[in-house]
Structures are given as C-alpha cells and as structure tokens.
C-alpha cells in the first residue's frame with residue numbers, strides 16, 4: 001500500500017460526533033500565523049507560525065497519483081492555507097494548479113483574504129470556499145483571532161468570490177459564550193454574510209482543550225475580564241466528549257439557536273458541526289462542511305493526470 005505524504009484521510013480531531021463525508025485533508029503549511037485563541041490544532045501540532053512543508057509539491061504529486069478520480073480534498077483543516085506566508089511561498093496556489101485541472105473536488109477552509117488572489121483558478125474548478133467569520137466586532141476579533149484579517153475584509157473577500165461564481169458557505173464557528181453569542185450581533189453577521197453572497201452557514205460551539213482553554217483564560221481577560229468566567233464555566237459545567245470539553249447540551253443549543261434562526265430567516269442553508277444535533281431544526285443542508293456546494297465544472301480524468309503531473313515534477 002502506498003504511503004501518503006501530504007494528503008491524508010480527514011481526521012475530525014478524534015470526534016465521535018463528526019458528520020463530515022469521507023474526504024482527504026491537505027495542509028500546505030504546519031503551524032498557523034493567525035494564532036486564534038480557540039485553535040484546536042495547537043494541541044496536536046503546537047503553537048508556531050505557518051511554516052511551508054518541505055518538498056510540498058513533489059509530495060503532493062506523489063499522493064495525487066494514488067487518489068481515486070474526483071476525490072474530495074479539504075484544504076486547510078489544521079493550518080490556514082492563506083496566511084501571510086502564502087504571499088511568498090504560493091504553496092496553496094500551486095496545489096490548486098495541480099488539483100483543479102484534474103477534476104478533484106476541493107473545499108477551501110480559510111480566514112485569509114488572499115484567497116481572492118486565486119479566484120482565477122478557483123472559479124473554473126470543482127471548488128467551493130468556506131471562510132470563517134465569527135464576529136463583525138473588530139475589538140473581539142482582534143483578541144480571539146489576533147493575526148487574521150479583519151472581519152469586514154473577510155466579508156469583502158466573500159463578495160469577491162461570490163461575484164465570480166464561486167460557491168461560498170461560511171463557518172460561524174466557534175460561538176463562544178460571553179464573547180460572540182449576542183443574538184442581535186449574530187443576526188447582523190448572518191445578514192451581512194448573506195448580502196455578500198454566502199449561501200450556507202455552518203456553526204459550532206467552542207470545545208475546550210487544555211491548551212486553548214488556558215489561552216482563552218489569559219487572552220479573554222482583555223475583553224471585560226471574561227477569561228475567568230469562561231474558564232469557570234467549562235471547568236464546572238463541561239462534559240468530556242472525545243477528548244474535548246463540551247458545554248451541556250441545553251447551553252450549546254441556546255448558543256447556536258440564534259445562528260440557525262438567523263440563517264432560516266435569511267433563507268440560507270444551515271448545519272451544525274460536531275454537536276450531535278440532528279433533524280431539520282439544526283441541519284437542512286446536504287453536508288455539514290459545505291462540500292455539497294462544490295460544482296461539477298471539470299470531469300475527473302485519470303487520462304490527463306500523467307501529463308499534468310509529469311509537467312509539475314519537471315519544474
């Protein structure tokens with residue numbers, strides 16, 4: 001059996017509640033310069049800036065040869081594919097240049113507005129984009145996602161993609177108690193996303209890991225001293241699910257209901273992620289991750305594969 005080097009079967013962080021379809025993960029970088037307080041990936045790969053993977057394209061080409069035609073590949077599951085470093089290294093763009101002409105189904109998850117640079121490739125491929133926007137409040141965003149683009153820049157990027165015909169679903173994720181859970185703010189956020197061209201919303205509550213909870217405790221005290229409140233809430237009321245600390249179900253329902261109701265009012269498709277909530281009350285989309293949005297623009301072909309991959313290896 002061929003050992004994959006940079007494309008791996010998606011692992012939902014050990015969650016028994018994941019409802020994602022089978023897919024592969026691809027992360028051109030390790031670490032992430034955006035440094036979100038709530039990041040789950042840091043408990044697996046540590047806290048460090050985005051670092052390009054060595055021999056990335058060569059290893060990608062190696063892996064692609066073993067994938068079934070039209071396989072679903074989610075770029076950016078554990079490290080954002082459009083950090084500032086992508087300006088220099090262009091690994092994500094080069095990955096798209098390999099995958100798109102071959103007809104792979106690609107889902108890009110990002111907070112980076114640099115994604116609009118690649119709209120020329122994205123808009124002609126079997127590609128959908130699911131940016132993350134957790135709040136419109138710049139002060140809150142600066143604390144919880146310190147190095148990521150500002151929320152309104154992300155909304156503008158959604159507009160650019162949507163106008164070019166790229167299907168966009170937005171991750172309003174995570175909803176964190178006391179931080180971005182105000183129902184009026186959520187309504188405004190969802191309306192702005194719809195106006196920008198988003199067609200689908202997926203939402204989820206913050207699930208604590210020891211390292212991200214410690215960061216939240218320290219970092220969120222900058223926001224009216226709520227770090228301690230969140231720490232206490234998760235420590236006292238939290239329940240363990242697959243290595244994460246979840247809030248009790250009724251609390252999680254009350255945190256996510258405003259997102260779902262706003263999505264319904266706006267006529268957007270909606271889903272919840274890793275909550276264990278089922279039924280149309282919480283989920284009316286054909287996938288939770290937005291992969292159902294991926295268009296069929298390029299027929300997957302293994303006949304083209306050899307020539308395209310050889311060209312990449314010669315570069």
Ligand code: SF4
Nearest residue numbers: 032035036039079080
């Ligand atoms: S953008 Fe994603 S991978 Fe990067 S720090 Fe934030 S949550 Fe983690």
